[in-house]
Amino acid sequence: MDFEYLVLVIGMGIVTYIPRLIPILVLSQRELPRWLVQWLDYIPAAILSALIFPALLTSGDPRTVVVISPEVLVAIPTVIIACKTRSLAGTVISGMALYWLAQRFFL
Amino acid sequence: MQHISEEEKGSWWTAIRDGTVAAWPICLGYLAIGLAFGVIAQKAGLRPLEIGLMSLLVYAGSSQFIAISMLAGGSAIAPIVATTFMVNLRHLLMSSSLSQYLRSLRGPWLAFYAYGVTDESFALNLTRFRTGGWDWRRALVLNHVTNLAWIGSTMLGGVGGQFIPPGAFGIDYALVAMFICLLIFQLRGPVFILVALIAGGLAVGLSLVIPGNSYILIASVTAATLGIFLGKLKCLQGGEGAR
Numbered sequence: 001m002d003f004e005y006l007v008l009v010i011g012m013g014i015v016t017y018i019p020r021l022i023p024i025l026v027l028s029q030r031e032l033p034r035w036l037v038q039w040l041d042y043i044p045a046a047i048l049s050a051l052i053f054p055a056l057l058t059s060g061d062p063r064t065v066v067v068i069s070p071e072v073l074v075a076i077p078t079v080i081i082a083c084k085t086r087s088l089a090g091t092v093i094s095g096m097a098l099y100w101l102a103q104r105f106f107l
Numbered sequence: 108m109q110h111i112s113e114e115e116k117g118s119w120w121t122a123i124r125d126g127t128v129a130a131w132p133i134c135l136g137y138l139a140i141g142l143a144f145g146v147i148a149q150k151a152g153l154r155p156l157e158i159g160l161m162s163l164l165v166y167a168g169s170s171q172f173i174a175i176s177m178l179a180g181g182s183a184i185a186p187i188v189a190t191t192f193m194v195n196l197r198h199l200l201m202s203s204s205l206s207q208y209l210r211s212l213r214g215p216w217l218a219f220y221a222y223g224v225t226d227e228s229f230a231l232n233l234t235r236f237r238t239g240g241w242d243w244r245r246a247l248v249l250n251h252v253t254n255l256a257w258i259g260s261t262m263l264g265g266v267g268g269q270f271i272p273p274g275a276f277g278i279d280y281a282l283v284a285m286f287i288c289l290l291i292f293q294l295r296g297p298v299f300i301l302v303a304l305i306a307g308g309l310a311v312g313l314s315l316v317i318p319g320n321s322y323i324l325i326a327s328v329t330a331a332t333l334g335i336f337l338g339k340l341k342c343l344q345g346g347e348g349a350r
Contacts, residue, residue, distance in 0.1 A: 005157060008184045012174060013164030015192035019199040021221040027206035028217060035335060042334035043204045044233050045293040046306035046327040047197070051226060052286050053307035054314040054322065063314050074280065075287060082288040088234075092132045095284025100277030 070102035119244060126248025129235065133227045133249075134256040136282030140168055141257055142271055145264015147172070151179040155265040162258040167225065169320065170194040171261075190319075197323045201229035208236040212243055223250025227282060230289045238292075297343045298334055306330035 032040070056075055059066050066072075078095040085091065141162075148158045153175075165171055170191045177187045202224050209220060220243065228250045235241035294300050306326045313322035337343055 004184065005153075006160075008174075008178075008187060009157075009161045009164045011184060011188040012161070012170065012191040015188055016165050016167050016170065016195040016198070017222065019192075019196050020202050020224045021218060023199055023202035024206045024209060024217050024221045024224075027203055028209045028212065032207075037207070038338060039331050039335055040204050040207060042299065042302045042331035043200050043327060044230070045290065045299045045303045046330040046334070047200055047204075047323065048230060048286055048290040048293060049303040049307040050310035050323045050326040050330070052283070052290060054310050055283065057311050058314055062318070065311070065315070071280075071283065075283070078284050078287050079291065082291040086292070088132065088231075088285065088288050088292075091288035092135070092281055092284045095287070096135075096277035096280050098277070099280035099284075103277070 070099060070106050074099045074102050122242070122244035123248050125241075126245040127252050129231065129245070130249045130252040130256070132281055132285045133231060133253045135278055136227065136285065137168075137253060137256045138260045139278040139281065141260025142264035144168065144171060144175070145261045145266070148175050148261070149265040151175050153265065155262045158265040159258050159262040162261040165191070166222070166254060166257060167191075167195050167198075168257070194320055197226075197320070197327075198224050198229075200324065200327055201226070201233075204233060205229060205236075208233070208246075209243055216243070216247075220247055220250065223247070223254055225250075225253070227285070228253055230286060234289050234292050298338045301337055301343070302330045302334040305333055 054063070056069075056071050057065055057067065059069075074095060077098055078091060081094050082091045144162075145155075145158055148161075148171075149155075153161075161171055161174070165174075173190055173194060174187050177190065202221060205220075205224065209217060212220065228246075232241070232246040232249060236246070290303060294303060306329075309329055310322050310326035313326055314320075317325075
């Protein structure tokens with residue numbers, strides 16, 4: 001393993017760790033104002049949505065919107081199963097099975 | 108939601124069991140992505156140990172993929188590190204959100220916990236913390252079990268990933284399905300649904316016009332901020348609201 005690679009991964013490690021560490025250190029040790037607690041309460045829904053929608057609906061580089069794909073088609077029953085069963089395991093397993101089937105159909 | 112006594116909560120053994128069991132959807136997903144990463148990294152000239160070291164020190168999938176493609180393109184160190192910083196800045200929000208459940212932890216434990224904050228562990232741990240029967244020990248175990256799965260599967264991909272058929276059993280969809288389900292769990296009233304729709308719509312729109320993944324941070328911050336104002340509207344009140 002050469003020295004340059006070591007410098008690279010240590011550098012990447014440090015800049016990745018800092019944003020993970022600072023908020024945990026600072027925010028866990030104090031009482032937060034009500035509005036900030038409320039704001040943090042909306043963050044999970046917002047961030048999960050901001051991760052999922054582009055991952056499902058866009059592809060390529062530069063990105064373009066692709067609405068008809070196995071990923072999107074399978075997402076619809078996956079949402080319904082998640083709402084009806086409220087089961088993470090059930091949703092993941094049936095999502096995987098449906099995606100596997102959908103790929104066979106598409107290819 | 109199962110009831111857990113104080114005594115049991117304090118025990119590391121039950122924490123290891125619960126954390127490991129809960130980690131399986133992430134491990135499945137990491138296996139698929141990690142193998143793919145290992146194959147690509149090996150093609151770019153990295154040995155399994157070098158791949159494992161990156162997975163251990165960085166532990167952030169998308170930035171690792173980007174780093175490999177920049178390395179293969181002959182990039183210098185500084186631009187790769189700068190890009191990694193930008194790509195992983197979104198963890199700021201996840202750590203902020205998780206911090207509210209880690210009040211009983213101090214210094215070194217917090218530092219140890221912070222290492223394991225990923226999109227996936229954040230989503231799963233936060234949901235578990237909210238629904239109860241979960242504590243920092245279980246969350247920490249989940250972080251590190253998934254961490255091992257990531258390091259192991261990336262190294263495995265570097266050794267012989269090309270012999271494993273891609274996409275077997277729909278494994279590529281494990282994390283997508285998990286995120287969809289955890290998002291549904293987060294929708295606890297009209298304001299949460301609106302916040303999610305705004306964030307999703309904004310993220311798609313922004314992702315088409317700005318390169319990189321800063322759209323995640325911008326869309327989430329904007330949507331959560333609008334949520335504060337939407338939450339003040341009488342007609343939208345209902346659901347669980349803030350903790």
